[in-house]
Amino acid sequence: MRRRLLPAPVTAAVAALALLLAGCSGGDGRGTDADGVIRLSFQSLAWQKESVDANKRLVREWNAAHPDIQVDYVQGSWDNVHDQLLTSFEGGEAPDIIHDASDDLADFAYGGYLADLRTLLPDRLAEDIPQQSWSTTTFGDGVYGVPFLQEPKVLIANKKILESSGVRIPTPDKPWSWPEFRQITGKLTKKGTYGVAWPLKEPVSVTLNLGLSSGGQLFHRGADGKVTIRFDEGDRVMPGTVQDQVVSDRSAARPSLGMGGSDTLPGFFGGKYAMVPLGFSYRQQVVEQAPEGFEWTVLPAPAGSGGLAQGVSPQTLSVAEDSPHKKEAVRFIDFLLRPANMVRLAKGDWMLPTGTEALADPALHATENGWATGTALARALRPAPAQSVRGYPEWKDKVATPALQEYYSGAIDTEELKKRLVEDGNRVLARYQR
Amino acid sequence: MSLRTSRTARAGQYAALLCYLVFLAFPFLWLISTAFKPARELGSLHPTWIPEDPTLDNFRQAFDEQPLLRAAANSLTAALCAALIAVVIATPMAYVMARHRGRLSTAATGWVVVSQAFPFVLVIIPLFLVLKHLHLINSLWGLILVYVVWSLPFALWMLAGYVRAVPPELEEAAAVDGAGRVRILVSVTAPLLAPGIVATALFAFITAWNEFFFALVLLKAPEKQTLPVVLTHFLGAEGVADLGPLAAAAFLATLPSLVLFAVIQKRITGGLTAGAVKS
Numbered sequence A: 001m002r003r004r005l006l007p008a009p010v011t012a013a014v015a016a017l018a019l020l021l022a023g024c025s026g027g028d029g030r031g032t033d034a035d036g037v038i039r040l041s042f043q044s045l046a047w048q049k050e051s052v053d054a055n056k057r058l059v060r061e062w063n064a065a066h067p068d069i070q071v072d073y074v075q076g077s078w079d080n081v082h083d084q085l086l087t088s089f090e091g092g093e094a095p096d097i098i099h100d101a102s103d104d105l106a107d108f109a110y111g112g113y114l115a116d117l118r119t120l121l122p123d124r125l126a127e128d129i130p131q132q133s134w135s136t137t138t139f140g141d142g143v144y145g146v147p148f149l150q151e152p153k154v155l156i157a158n159k160k161i162l163e164s165s166g167v168r169i170p171t172p173d174k175p176w177s178w179p180e181f182r183q184i185t186g187k188l189t190k191k192g193t194y195g196v197a198w199p200l201k202e203p204v205s206v207t208l209n210l211g212l213s214s215g216g217q218l219f220h221r222g223a224d225g226k227v228t229i230r231f232d233e234g235d236r237v238m239p240g241t242v243q244d245q246v247v248s249d250r251s252a253a254r255p256s257l258g259m260g261g262s263d264t265l266p267g268f269f270g271g272k273y274a275m276v277p278l279g280f281s282y283r284q285q286v287v288e289q290a291p292e293g294f295e296w297t298v299l300p301a302p303a304g305s306g307g308l309a310q311g312v313s314p315q316t317l318s319v320a321e322d323s324p325h326k327k328e329a330v331r332f333i334d335f336l337l338r339p340a341n342m343v344r345l346a347k348g349d350w351m352l353p354t355g356t357e358a359l360a361d362p363a364l365h366a367t368e369n370g371w372a373t374g375t376a377l378a379r380a381l382r383p384a385p386a387q388s389v390r391g392y393p394e395w396k397d398k399v400a401t402p403a404l405q406e407y408y409s410g411a412i413d414t415e416e417l418k419k420r421l422v423e424d425g426n427r428v429l430a431r432y433q434r
Numbered sequence B: 001m002s003l004r005t006s007r008t009a010r011a012g013q014y015a016a017l018l019c020y021l022v023f024l025a026f027p028f029l030w031l032i033s034t035a036f037k038p039a040r041e042l043g044s045l046h047p048t049w050i051p052e053d054p055t056l057d058n059f060r061q062a063f064d065e066q067p068l069l070r071a072a073a074n075s076l077t078a079a080l081c082a083a084l085i086a087v088v089i090a091t092p093m094a095y096v097m098a099r100h101r102g103r104l105s106t107a108a109t110g111w112v113v114v115s116q117a118f119p120f121v122l123v124i125i126p127l128f129l130v131l132k133h134l135h136l137i138n139s140l141w142g143l144i145l146v147y148v149v150w151s152l153p154f155a156l157w158m159l160a161g162y163v164r165a166v167p168p169e170l171e172e173a174a175a176v177d178g179a180g181r182v183r184i185l186v187s188v189t190a191p192l193l194a195p196g197i198v199a200t201a202l203f204a205f206i207t208a209w210n211e212f213f214f215a216l217v218l219l220k221a222p223e224k225q226t227l228p229v230v231l232t233h234f235l236g237a238e239g240v241a242d243l244g245p246l247a248a249a250a251f252l253a254t255l256p257s258l259v260l261f262a263v264i265q266k267r268i269t270g271g272l273t274a275g276a277v278k279s
Helices: A009-026 A049-063 A079-089 A103-111 A123-128 A129-138 A159-165 A178-188 A204-213 A232-249 A254-258 A261-269 A279-290 A326-336 A339-349 A368-379 A392-409 A416-434 B003-035 B057-065 B068-099 B103-115 B122-132 B139-164 B167-178 B179-208 B213-218 B227-234 B243-275
Strands: A038-044 A069-077 A099-100 A144-151 A152-160 A194-196 A220-223 A227-229 A273-279 A296-300 A310-312 A315-319 A382-383
Touching: A009 A038, A038 B243, A049 A326, A049 A339, A049 B057, A069 A326, A079 A159, A079 B122, A079 B213, A099 A326, A099 B139, A103 A315, A123 A152, A123 A326, A129 A144, A129 A227, A129 A315, A129 A382, A152 A159, A152 A204, A152 A279, A152 A368, A159 A273, A159 A296, A178 A194, A178 A232, A178 A273, A178 A339, A178 B057, A178 B227, A194 A232, A204 A273, A204 A310, A204 B103, A232 A392, A232 A416, A254 A261, A254 A392, A254 B139, A261 A273, A261 A279, A273 A279, A279 A296, A279 A368, A296 A368, A315 A326, A315 B057, A326 A339, A326 B167, A368 A382, A382 B179, B003 B243, B057 B068, B057 B227, B057 B243, B068 B103, B068 B139, B068 B179, B068 B227, B122 B139, B139 B179, B139 B213, B167 B179, B179 B243, B213 B227, B227 B243
Parallel strands: A038 A069, A038 A099, A194 A273, A310 A382
Antiparallel strands: A099 A315, A144 A315, A152 A273, A152 A296, A220 A227
């Protein structure tokens, strides 16, 4: 007689579990209620109160006007969004409408998780958003997201220090050149005050994005589609200026090199720094936290041979490939991004809309809080270099971040920086392009 | 050693202890200070420990913007259930592991050690798929199941140590007096293990209370989200934070753990020292 390996209750429990596993795999989850109402989930990453309120109000308006297509607002967060989405995609439980940033989309687009929107987008929306913005969400032949909010880097400046120094105040029409910027930060540097504080805790994207203004590109795609790294004259200008300010001129605060953007604000409010290069949306923090009577202004970042060009990774709205209601999801996106609604979202996030019509809204051209300066920069915004280059994250973490940190602090010179970025960098990229 | 030297040494010990306590308490005290500061003081170049113009606005804003109470209730349910279930399962298993040494016991210990080495991201996708098939995505019970499985190995390891600290002679004496196996376990061993069980439950509770990633991935519906997930809603892209409300909410989130520690501190201390000295 064979010995029973497991007692009967355990065997029964295992069998029940196996049946449950087998039986539960056929759940429909097709996003349609029993009464035929289509249900879409919209995962938003909005986090500032005005922005969350604007998103929720728009969802309510949509739901009221479309009883047959109801949208459920799901609050996501920027922290860990990539891992969270990846798991949801793999598990077939992704939200129908996905809010993210364009530099996070490449893996999802190439992985087949996102719907190609080319045939789904209405002409109005497709034509309203400029081609350079669409190129941030175009991977291969497909378009995998609608770019809708973006922010340039601007110089947020202490108005009193700037005006009392007598330096020329730059405008988007007549910005400072990089050499002029260096000269001016020298003039603004007095006892207890630095001309500028560069928050370069994460130095790579700032360097690449602002590098475009002097024609720097670093990543070059060949005719065979392969990307290589070159460090040309244009690539030297922005990092060279910063190193000169920190090391030679001492017009940039060295401790700020290890700071994030928010970390520089107390020093800025305390008059320790005359200017801080920050994202456009940081104005909200300035408005909230600046001491009573503190006067500040928004200036365009310096320009070079590339004019005011700089790289951005816009916020995007995508549709999951698994969604059974892609058309309806795109209809909702179209509603959310109507010009008037795009303005509401932009104001809620203190950012710029990508849509041409929304950008023309008078509310975004007010001089108050620097809106007009930012809006004037919109046409110069380009896709962030390398956001669709495979191997970029590894290059960024293993090669570029340490090399740039050492360079900005003066530990290595330009030739050594070039050597590391190019030689080590190309070795990394080659592994991804075999 | 002279009396004077002894006093000097004692003073030095207390000074070192004080420094250590200050070091440990600094983040928490700073969190409290930040929670009561108005926005303008948060951006001050000369921050102060005591807010110059203390305000409850951050708490009001935090409660106004996020469903903190609901999230705290979810966290509490998940953490309490996970702790309770983990202890109920781990106690008899730990007893067997500690008292019946053999290949199986050694293998189990090895498994415990290895299972602690897996990073969350490695297991999350298979786990997600399994829970999806069991219809436990978006369910607190699914999350509790994960927390139990996740805390079980360490709970087991911890409790096995406590069991080993209970002299087997006590059980043998009870057996000689005529007590059966169950009676011995319930009346003799279990009371001696109580401090260990409490400490283990606390460990499981805090692990579950603070856990973020599983909760983020497994719970989609806003009404199911736990406190750590809701706290991240005060964070924007690239580390930008709504600092005041975040500090206020984070301060509130630490309170249950602190209260729990305060209530059962004596039992934990007893548990940690149990068996330290051979009787």
